[in-house]
Amino acid sequence: MTLGSARAGASPRLWAIVGATGTGKSDLALDLAEHLRGLGNPAEIVNADAMQLYRGMDIGTAKLSTHERRGIPHHLLDAREVTDEAAVAWYQPLARETIAAIRARGGDAILVGGSGLYVSSVIFDFRFPPRDAAVRARLEAELDENGAGALFERLREVDPGAAARIDPKNGRRIVRALEVIEQGGVTHGAVLPEKPELWHPSTRVIGLHTARDVLVERLDRRVERMWRDGMLDEVERLRVSGIERGVTASRAIGYAQALAQLRGDMTQDEAIAETQALTRRYARRQVSWFKRYPDIEWVEHPVDVAALTG
Numbered sequence: 001m002t003l004g005s006a007r008a009g010a011s012p013r014l015w016a017i018v019g020a021t022g023t024g025k026s027d028l029a030l031d032l033a034e035h036l037r038g039l040g041n042p043a044e045i046v047n048a049d050a051m052q053l054y055r056g057m058d059i060g061t062a063k064l065s066t067h068e069r070r071g072i073p074h075h076l077l078d079a080r081e082v083t084d085e086a087a088v089a090w091y092q093p094l095a096r097e098t099i100a101a102i103r104a105r106g107g108d109a110i111l112v113g114g115s116g117l118y119v120s121s122v123i124f125d126f127r128f129p130p131r132d133a134a135v136r137a138r139l140e141a142e143l144d145e146n147g148a149g150a151l152f153e154r155l156r157e158v159d160p161g162a163a164a165r166i167d168p169k170n171g172r173r174i175v176r177a178l179e180v181i182e183q184g185g186v187t188h189g190a191v192l193p194e195k196p197e198l199w200h201p202s203t204r205v206i207g208l209h210t211a212r213d214v215l216v217e218r219l220d221r222r223v224e225r226m227w228r229d230g231m232l233d234e235v236e237r238l239r240v241s242g243i244e245r246g247v248t249a250s251r252a253i254g255y256a257q258a259l260a261q262l263r264g265d266m267t268q269d270e271a272i273a274e275t276q277a278l279t280r281r282y283a284r285r286q287v288s289w290f291k292r293y294p295d296i297e298w299v300e301h302p303v304d305v306a307a308l309t310g
Contacts, residue, residue: 012041012103014200016048016123017112018290019208020283022219024301026064028208029112033072035305036108044102045069046095047076048113048122051252053086054078056241059226059234060254075102082249083242089128092121096199116289123203124196129180139175148174155181165289167281172247196294206308207290207298216280223254223276227268231258253278 015032017025029045036043047053051061055078058065063077075098080086099109099122111122120126143151148171155177156163162181166173210218235243235258243249243259250256257271257278266274290296299308 012106013108013202013204014099014103014123015108015110016119016203016205017110017208018048018116018119018205018293018296019114020210020215020286021062021114021279022215022222022283023208023210025112025114025208026062028206028301028303028305029110030064030070030072031303031305032308033110034070035309037072039309042105042107043110044073044075044105044107045110045112046098046102047074048095048111048115048118050086050088050091050113050115050118051249052077052113053080053091054082054084054249054252055080056082056234056238057249057252057255059229059231060252060258062222081241082238082246084249085247086249088117088121091118092126095122099200114286116286120196123199123205125199126196130183132179132183135182136175136179139178143171143175147171151175151178154178165285167278167285169278170251172251205293205296207293207296208303209287209298209300215283219279219283220276223272223279226254226275227272232262235259235262253282 017029017032019025033043033045049061051057052063053076054061057063064074076091076095079094095111095118099111102109111119113119139151148169151171151174152163152166152168155166155174158181159177162177166177168174231254235255238249238255239259239262243255250259254275257266257275260266261268261271
């Protein structure tokens with residue numbers, strides 16, 4: 001079943017609002033939820049941003065404050081401590097249970113976020129590759145000893161397709177890909193088939209698009225604003241909560257650079273510049289990921305939500 005064929009299904013419906021960081025997904029989700037609730041549909045929002053799962057990681061993830069949520073219920077924000085590892089295998093069943101509960105209350109669920117793997121795990125019949133703790137431990141030891149570059153070169157030799165989809169500096173993702181390959185499995189990208197089956201038959205996916213030059217300028221200014229708004233103070237507080245022990249949280253874009261600045265390993269200008277460069281690269285990867293979705297509907301701001309739901 002394609003997304004298009006699901007469009008005529010009866011409410012309550014599952015919406016997914018996706019796209020690159022900085023395109024306005026949170027605002028569109030709020031506008032859509034408000035419109036649906038005005039029609040008597042008690043729509044609620046479910047987070048699909050991996051870093052917004054973490055408690056206290058607010059400025060660097062552009063997480064909406066409670067006041068900014070307009071009284072609309074939001075789920076799976078602040079669901080993990082920064083010392084926890086947020087894994088998609090943990091997230092998938094929790095997100096689906098949350099969506100099922102919203103539907104049971106008679107409302108549409110609006111899944112919103114730019115973490116492609118997390119979104120895919122919820123809306124598609126997504127299956128996880130095998131795990132092997134011993135293999136992973138060995139690869140993580142190699143990562144600590146030799147760095148991400150050496151492991152990335154190995155991945156590029158054995159699976160160029162997977163390497164093309166993974167940030168060469170993301171040691172965690174590289175280790176996971178090699179772990180799967182060593183067991184004779186396929187990496188995450190290959191798990192999502194060309195014509196994936198939907199988990200919920202009445203699903204509609206809206207992709208937000210912004211012209212590249214406009215988005216780059218917006219993202220660069222947003223990173224500068226993060227530092228002005230107190231990014232270093234936020235990260236200093238998170239150090240007390242143990243963020244440096246967190247496998248995932250400590251490597252998040254912006255947070256890793258702020259930590260480096262606090263340690264004296266980077267100047268503020270260097271931390272901001274590296275965060276800007278990594279954010280731009282991440283946005284490109286997000287667009288590439290979501291372009292693979294069949295029948296995704298691309299829109300640009302401003303979006304007429306009345307027309308969208310008509």
